[in-house]
Amino acid sequence: MRNLYLLLRSERLYEKDHPRRLDSLDGAYDSIRNAAEILGGLEIRVERGGLVAPRIGDAHLPDARGEMQALAIDLQRAGIQALAFSKKFHVGELDTLARLVKASLLRSEDPANGAGNAWWPARLLENRVEGIPSIRKRSEGWTRCWQVSSPRS
Numbered sequence: 001m002r003n004l005y006l007l008l009r010s011e012r013l014y015e016k017d018h019p020r021r022l023d024s025l026d027g028a029y030d031s032i033r034n035a036a037e038i039l040g041g042l043e044i045r046v047e048r049g050g051l052v053a054p055r056i057g058d059a060h061l062p063d064a065r066g067e068m069q070a071l072a073i074d075l076q077r078a079g080i081q082a083l084a085f086s087k088k089f090h091v092g093e094l095d096t097l098a099r100l101v102k103a104s105l106l107r108s109e110d111p112a113n114g115a116g117n118a119w120w121p122a123r124l125l126e127n128r129v130e131g132i133p134s135i136r137k138r139s140e141g142w143t144r145c146w147q148v149s150s151p152r153s
Helices: 002-013 019-039 067-077 091-107 114-126
Strands: 042-047 050-052 080-085 134-138 141-148
Touching: 002 019, 002 067, 002 091, 019 042, 019 080, 019 091, 042 067, 050 067, 067 080, 067 091
Parallel strands: 080 141
Antiparallel strands: 042 050, 042 080, 134 141
């Protein structure tokens, strides 16, 4: 997850084709794909104090440098409450996730509730993303979950 944090930071700092951003994308893809393959899929819940991977444990992921908490804050600000990666997914889907998180953070500081929920699906259709985020109803309100999966045939 540290590599995902670095990808989202580099997404904000560098242009789309900058070598450092592309290195961050490759590193995040490789590490998430490896974890997803080993665990048979990877789900990350975004919580107030950090990130939780239920298949690893119920506690927050280790966070010696505060990066997981910073990633959790960025994902919450973008309106994402969970990330779910299938065993196989495409690097382009991760790239699109990073670009849309950046665009969402730049778009508004408003919470992603109510009418704001329509923004994500429209951007995904524009980018032809196969791994579609789902918006689920929870007892305390709506939540957005990003699910990345292998492209459909």
